[in-house]
Amino acid sequence: MATQLDPAAIPVGCPMHAAGERFQPFEHDGMFEQLAEYRKDVPIFYAPQIDYWVVSRREDVISVLRDHERFSASVATQAVVPWPPELLQFLADNGFTNESVQVACDPPRHSRVRSHVQGFLNPKKLQSFEAEVRQLVQSYVEAMKGKDTVDLVDALTYELPAMTAFLLLGVKDIDPRRIKAWTELRVKLMHGFPTREEQMSAGDDLLDFWRFSCDLVEQRKQNPGDDYPSWLLASRGGDDEKLTENELKSLVFALLLAAHETTSNASANIILELLRRPDDWAALVADPSLIPNAVEEGFRFCSSVVSWRRVAKEDFELGGVSLPAGTKLLLSLASASRDESVHENGDVFDIRRKNARSHLAFGNGIHFCMGAPIARMQVRMMLEELTKAFPDMSLVNDDPVEIVGVLTFRGPSRLPVRLYA
Amino acid sequence: MESEKIKFTFLSADGTRQQVVGAAGETVMEVAYANGIEGITAECGGSMSCGTCHVYLDETTFAQAEAPSENEVDMLDIVSSERRPTSRLSCQIKLSAALSGAEVTIPETQF
Numbered sequence: 001m002a003t004q005l006d007p008a009a010i011p012v013g014c015p016m017h018a019a020g021e022r023f024q025p026f027e028h029d030g031m032f033e034q035l036a037e038y039r040k041d042v043p044i045f046y047a048p049q050i051d052y053w054v055v056s057r058r059e060d061v062i063s064v065l066r067d068h069e070r071f072s073a074s075v076a077t078q079a080v081v082p083w084p085p086e087l088l089q090f091l092a093d094n095g096f097t098n099e100s101v102q103v104a105c106d107p108p109r110h111s112r113v114r115s116h117v118q119g120f121l122n123p124k125k126l127q128s129f130e131a132e133v134r135q136l137v138q139s140y141v142e143a144m145k146g147k148d149t150v151d152l153v154d155a156l157t158y159e160l161p162a163m164t165a166f167l168l169l170g171v172k173d174i175d176p177r178r179i180k181a182w183t184e185l186r187v188k189l190m191h192g193f194p195t196r197e198e199q200m201s202a203g204d205d206l207l208d209f210w211r212f213s214c215d216l217v218e219q220r221k222q223n224p225g226d227d228y229p230s231w232l233l234a235s236r237g238g239d240d241e242k243l244t245e246n247e248l249k250s251l252v253f254a255l256l257l258a259a260h261e262t263t264s265n266a267s268a269n270i271i272l273e274l275l276r277r278p279d280d281w282a283a284l285v286a287d288p289s290l291i292p293n294a295v296e297e298g299f300r301f302c303s304s305v306v307s308w309r310r311v312a313k314e315d316f317e318l319g320g321v322s323l324p325a326g327t328k329l330l331l332s333l334a335s336a337s338r339d340e341s342v343h344e345n346g347d348v349f350d351i352r353r354k355n356a357r358s359h360l361a362f363g364n365g366i367h368f369c370m371g372a373p374i375a376r377m378q379v380r381m382m383l384e385e386l387t388k389a390f391p392d393m394s395l396v397n398d399d400p401v402e403i404v405g406v407l408t409f410r411g412p413s414r415l416p417v418r419l420y421a
Numbered sequence: 422m423e424s425e426k427i428k429f430t431f432l433s434a435d436g437t438r439q440q441v442v443g444a445a446g447e448t449v450m451e452v453a454y455a456n457g458i459e460g461i462t463a464e465c466g467g468s469m470s471c472g473t474c475h476v477y478l479d480e481t482t483f484a485q486a487e488a489p490s491e492n493e494v495d496m497l498d499i500v501s502s503e504r505r506p507t508s509r510l511s512c513q514i515k516l517s518a519a520l521s522g523a524e525v526t527i528p529e530t531q532f
């Protein structure tokens with residue numbers, strides 16, 4: 001197509017216009033049904049509420065993610081609702097110097113920073129935490145034993161990934177709920193739809209969270225250990241050309257979010273889908289060797305990062321339309337992972353699906369998730385320990401589960417279950 | 422500078438052979454992606470985080486090519502298909518004269 005599309009010129013009555021009008025970027029109810037329709041009829045459309053073009057087909061999503069020359073990650077964590085100047089001023093006045101270092105950066109900066117991170121967040125190093133993570137999972141499961149009903153979010157999926165993150169960061173003796181609360185605030189400020197009051201009242205907490213990250217780095221300077229901040233400090237070797245201290249602090253600040261928010265939501269989503277299908281749960285109880293594939297099917301079917309963002313650096317064509325440089329794209333990972341072109345009956349949850357693992361839950365290309373091995377490990381272990389301890393676990397049917405979300409993340413806020421028959 | 426063209430062949434698990442041409446300096450993974458070769462998933466786009474770009478080189482090429490780095494050898498520990506003496510991560514093999522005429526075998530699965 002030769003002419004470029006101006007969103008304002010998409011005629012009312014055109015399926016593309018209708019999709020844009022119907023699309024509710026912060027509403028997760030009925031999301032998958034809508035995405036299935038978009039994939040079929042309007043693989044790319046403009047969402048006026050957020051000023052993004054939504055991309056739903058796997059092939060298109062991958063082509064954008066892999067083309068970091070033409071599509072920048074700079075908008076990946078940009079506030080959907082811009083922060084008020086007063087908040088920015090308050091933060092600047094108080095030493096909040098967090099900067100984009102990785103997930104929202106492009107090469108060459110991204111490559112330089114990622115090469116330092118790689119030394120610690122690599123599959124081999126992450127595997128070495130296996131025994132400690134197992135112990136953590138077992139201790140949470142042990143604490144549930146004997147109870148009649150529990151909220152699995154409260155009892156397991158909310159805290160456990162934060163505790164695992166603490167293992168990586170060498171953090172001890174801090175209440176994971178403090179980090180969780182800070183993280184939720186940050187997520188809302190970046191990917192959510194906060195009111196101005198909510199934005200303005202977030203300043204102090206944001207600052208506390210940042211200072212906590214900085215303190216962590218300062219402590220490791222005095223007492224290095226076998227942990228992420230210590231590794232980065234050693235890798236930097238005091239050389240700002242390699243990695244500045246502020247970049248390092250920003251990396252730690254980033255990991256304090258990325259390493260658990262995602263995993264908390266994904267694990268709860270996956271357990272929920274399994275419990276919605278008692279036969280599947282029983283199958284995992286009877287044959288735990290099915291668990292790793294069930295985990296992948298879970299990531300494919302109901303992962304937590306439902307979409308991710310890019311902005312075009314030059315004019316481009318995608319899904320049959322031509323668009324100008326500066327166009328912002330909301331890539332639906334959730335939709336891409338269900339695309340029928342690769343996953344037959346993509347909207348069906350099938351724990352024995354052969355190609356379950358070809359999903360896009362962890363992205364694709366140079367920003368591919370560096371925590372995927374330990375995210376997989378945690379979900380697998382939760383399922384292993386839960387099926388072993390509570391073979392008859394079931395959903396409390398009369399207690400509907402609410403899926404809460406922001407633009408990019410999705411997970412249940414509660415997951416009440418009955419532990420025994 | 423005109424970059425040198427290197428010709429080599431991909432051999433798929435099902436026996437299909439595909440001859441491809443790449444420029445010196447490009448990686449084997451990049452050439453596979455550009456030519457739509459199936460079976461090299463390369464989820465992480467060459468940043469050595471995924472281990473899903475695993476291939477087997479023919480022995481001659483393996484011996485001629487630059488040796489894998491320590492990080493690559495570590496990553497090869499976690500690949501899914503059988504690891505063999507000539508296993509490599511295709512995202513870490515840069516095209517050079519050593520790759521000319523190489524046979525790059527794609528394993529049955531990357532997961």
Ligand code: HEM
Pocket residue numbers: 065073102103104114121168255258259260262263266267303304305308361362363364365366367368369370371372374375
């Ligand atoms: C189920 C859990 C998780 C999901 C669904 C998830 C998903 C993602 C996604 C979609 C991206 C962006 C990919 C892109 O831009 O192409 C990403 C990046 C990243 N993730 Fe994860 N993630 C999870 C867990 C983790 C964990 C546990 C860690 C750390 C231990 C982690 C660390 C990172 C880092 C450092 C990046 C940035 C990579 C870069 O930009 O180079 N993630 N993740």
Ligand code: FES
Pocket residue numbers: 450462463464465466467468469470471472473474496510511512513
């Ligand atoms: S592409 Fe991921 S390790 Fe080679």
